[in-house]
Amino acid sequence: MFKIFDLTLQINGFPMQKAKSELQKIIAIPEEEYSHFIEQKKLEIVNFHLNNNPFYQELVGTESLKNWSDLPILNKRNLQKPLKERLSSGYTEKSIYLNKTSGSSGDPFIFAKDKFCHALTWASNIYRFGWYGIDFNSSYQARFYGIPLDFIGNKKERFKDFLSHRYRFQIFNLSDKILERFLNDFKTKKFDYINGYTSSIVLFAKFLQQKNIVLKTICPTLKVCIVTSEMLFDEDKILLEKQFGIPVVNEYGASELDLIAFQNPEGEWQVNSETLFVEILDENNTVLPYGKEGRVIITSLYNKAHPFIRYDIGDTGILDEKSTPKKTILKKLIGRTNDIAILPSGKKSPGLTFYYVTKSIVEDDGNVKEFVIKQTKIDTFDIEYVSKTELNLEQIQKIEAAIALYLEKGLVFTFIRKEKLERSKSGKLKQFVSLLQ
Structure with missing residues (x-):
C-alpha cells in the first residue's frame, strides 16, 4: 500500500527510515545493558549542549558535567525568551521543527526540535499505536481536537488531516445538537480509532449514555480509543469503555518532548524510555525512589536543536516500584485536568x-x-x-x-x-x- 503518511514526513525533511531504524536498535538493547545506554545518552546530550548552546551554557554555569544531580532544573519560565536565543549553534528556524506548547498548564512558549529528533517522536508514536493494530498510513482516525479557525490555519490543518487519514470533530461547541451530528458521522464513516482530548471524548460518551447507545454497535470498525492532554479518571475510563465498547488507552505526552507514557496492552502506563529519561524529584530537587510521589522531570535524550535537560514539565507523579531502566512504569499522574x-x-x-x-x-x-x-x-x-x-x-x-x-x-x-x-x-x-x- 502507498504510505502517504510516511512519505509526507519524509518530504518535509524528517528522516523517518533512519529514525525507525534507530528506534528498533534501542528496543533491541537487553535489559542488563539498558542502564549503561541511558547513562551514555544523558552524557552525550549534556555535553552537546554545553559545547553548542550558549543559553544552556549560561544556565548551567560550567563547561563540563561533573554530577548529573548538579545540573539545574529547567522550567518553563527559563524558556520564555525569543527562540533564537535558545537554539543550538548551527540550527536556524528554517532547519528545525518549530511549534508552540498548548499552554494547558498556563505557561506557553515556542520550542524547537531538530528534524531527526522529531522523526524519532513520530517513530515512537507509530511503534506504540501499533500495539493496538493502528497504522497511521491506513487506519482512519476520529479526531477530537481543536483546530485554528482562521482561514489559512484551518486549511493547513485540514490538509494535514487528509494526509494523516483522519476526520476532525471540532470540539469548541459540544452542545447536544452538535454531538448528535458526531453520532451520525460514526454511523456513516468506517473509523478505526478515536484519538483526542479526554474531556471532549468523555462528554461524547455521556451523550451516548443518555441515548443508551454503544458506539461499537453503530461503528463496528472501531478498535481502540486513545485519550490525551488531560487526566483520565477511573470512573471516566469505565464510562468510555462501556459506551464505546472498545479498549480505552491513556496517553501522556508533551508537544515539546514526545510521548511520555502510553498504556501498554497489559494495562500498564509504560514510560517512553527510548527517547526520554524520566525522574521524580522532591521540592529540594532530590531524586525520589520508585513508589514515591514528586515532580515529573524529563530529559529529551536526542534533541540537539534545543535543550530539554532535567525539564520540569509541571506535573506530579509516581513511578511504579516494579520499574526497571528499560521498562519504567508510571503508577500515577496527578494534574492535567480542565473544566x-x-x-x-x-x-x-x-x-x-x-x-x-x-x-x-x-x-x-x-x-x-x-x-x-x-x-x-x-x-x-x-x-x-x-x-x-x-x-x-x-x-x-x-x-x-x-x-x-x-x-x-x-x-x-x-x-x-x-x-x-x-x-x-x-x-x-x-x-x-x-x-x-
Missing part, C-alpha cells in the same frame, strides 16, 4: 478551547509569562495574567476577536494583570477554571 465552560447559548466548550483563544497573545517576545481564565458567571470571565508589560488595546482586541470566533459573541472578559498566579498544591497552574461547577 468545561458552559455558555449563555447552552454551548459547552472544553477548557482547552482557551488555548486557541490565548494563542493570539502568546508571542515569541515572551511578554505574557502565565495566564489563567476563570468563568465567574455564565457570560463573564476573568483573564488573569503575568507579563513584563500590560496588554495593549490591540492585543486585547485580538483576544476579543478570538473569543467571538471560538466561543460566542456577547461574552464579558476582564483582563487582570498580576505579579503571580495561584497554583495548586502540586504546583500545577490550571489554565481554565469554572467557578460555576
Whole structure:
C-alpha cells in the first residue's frame, strides 16, 4: 500500500527510515545493558549542549558535567525568551521543527526540535499505536481536537488531516445538537480509532449514555480509543469503555518532548524510555525512589536543536516500584485536568478551547509569562495574567476577536494583570477554571 503518511514526513525533511531504524536498535538493547545506554545518552546530550548552546551554557554555569544531580532544573519560565536565543549553534528556524506548547498548564512558549529528533517522536508514536493494530498510513482516525479557525490555519490543518487519514470533530461547541451530528458521522464513516482530548471524548460518551447507545454497535470498525492532554479518571475510563465498547488507552505526552507514557496492552502506563529519561524529584530537587510521589522531570535524550535537560514539565507523579531502566512504569499522574465552560447559548466548550483563544497573545517576545481564565458567571470571565508589560488595546482586541470566533459573541472578559498566579498544591497552574461547577 502507498504510505502517504510516511512519505509526507519524509518530504518535509524528517528522516523517518533512519529514525525507525534507530528506534528498533534501542528496543533491541537487553535489559542488563539498558542502564549503561541511558547513562551514555544523558552524557552525550549534556555535553552537546554545553559545547553548542550558549543559553544552556549560561544556565548551567560550567563547561563540563561533573554530577548529573548538579545540573539545574529547567522550567518553563527559563524558556520564555525569543527562540533564537535558545537554539543550538548551527540550527536556524528554517532547519528545525518549530511549534508552540498548548499552554494547558498556563505557561506557553515556542520550542524547537531538530528534524531527526522529531522523526524519532513520530517513530515512537507509530511503534506504540501499533500495539493496538493502528497504522497511521491506513487506519482512519476520529479526531477530537481543536483546530485554528482562521482561514489559512484551518486549511493547513485540514490538509494535514487528509494526509494523516483522519476526520476532525471540532470540539469548541459540544452542545447536544452538535454531538448528535458526531453520532451520525460514526454511523456513516468506517473509523478505526478515536484519538483526542479526554474531556471532549468523555462528554461524547455521556451523550451516548443518555441515548443508551454503544458506539461499537453503530461503528463496528472501531478498535481502540486513545485519550490525551488531560487526566483520565477511573470512573471516566469505565464510562468510555462501556459506551464505546472498545479498549480505552491513556496517553501522556508533551508537544515539546514526545510521548511520555502510553498504556501498554497489559494495562500498564509504560514510560517512553527510548527517547526520554524520566525522574521524580522532591521540592529540594532530590531524586525520589520508585513508589514515591514528586515532580515529573524529563530529559529529551536526542534533541540537539534545543535543550530539554532535567525539564520540569509541571506535573506530579509516581513511578511504579516494579520499574526497571528499560521498562519504567508510571503508577500515577496527578494534574492535567480542565473544566468545561458552559455558555449563555447552552454551548459547552472544553477548557482547552482557551488555548486557541490565548494563542493570539502568546508571542515569541515572551511578554505574557502565565495566564489563567476563570468563568465567574455564565457570560463573564476573568483573564488573569503575568507579563513584563500590560496588554495593549490591540492585543486585547485580538483576544476579543478570538473569543467571538471560538466561543460566542456577547461574552464579558476582564483582563487582570498580576505579579503571580495561584497554583495548586502540586504546583500545577490550571489554565481554565469554572467557578460555576
